[in-house]
Amino acid sequence: MSGKYTIIDGQNVSESVPSVPDPGLTTVEFTAANDRDLRLLTQAVEEAYKGVECGDGRPFGAVIVHKNRILVSCHNMVLKYKDPTAHAEIVAIREACKKLKEIKLSECEIYASCEPCPMCFGAIHLSRIKRLVYGAKAEAAVAIGFNSCIANGSKGTKLYNKSNLEIIKLDVSFAEQVFHNTKGKFSL
Ligand SMILES: [Zn+2]
Helix, strand or coil: CCCCEEEECCCEEEECCCCCCCCCCCCEEEECCCHHHHHHHHHHHHHHHHHHHCCCCCCCEEEEEECCEEEEEEECCHHHHCCCCCCHHHHHHHHHHHHHCCCCCCCEEEEEEECCCHHHHHHHHHHCCCEEEEEECHHHHHCCCCCHHHHHCHHHHHHHCCCCCEEEEECCCHHHHHHHHHCCCCCC
């Protein structure tokens, strides 16, 4: 812990706000899409549709790019693997590490169709991925029935206090439409 957070009574966390902006604090940047980001996020969203269509999982996709080359493109595998942790980002990180024979993905970027849940967000930090680009807000998934606990991933980033992760939320609508278009086609 950096000292910015104080545990009180083992339960309540109080935050002392630094007087100057903390350069190590992760922030989410909202941005219009450039062509490259748009193309890769589109692929992640296509994965989300594919995963539902083939019955592998729920409508979430992820793409990992290594040095400007697509290393992994995959989707949620929770239903096929009977594994509640087989979220698209987790599947992608495991596959990328295997392919690179590394446990650090510091030269990689991840494109996620939806804002990562806390588990995936933690995994992205642990993997040292340098850049996260996502489309839908997690609240859009919650709106069709997903557990509300998934909606606190990036909002919790300050608890990780990492300086090396750039987070971009692309301002696109097609990423959230996937939830409406697949609703009822998979089991929750
Ligand atoms: Zn997740």
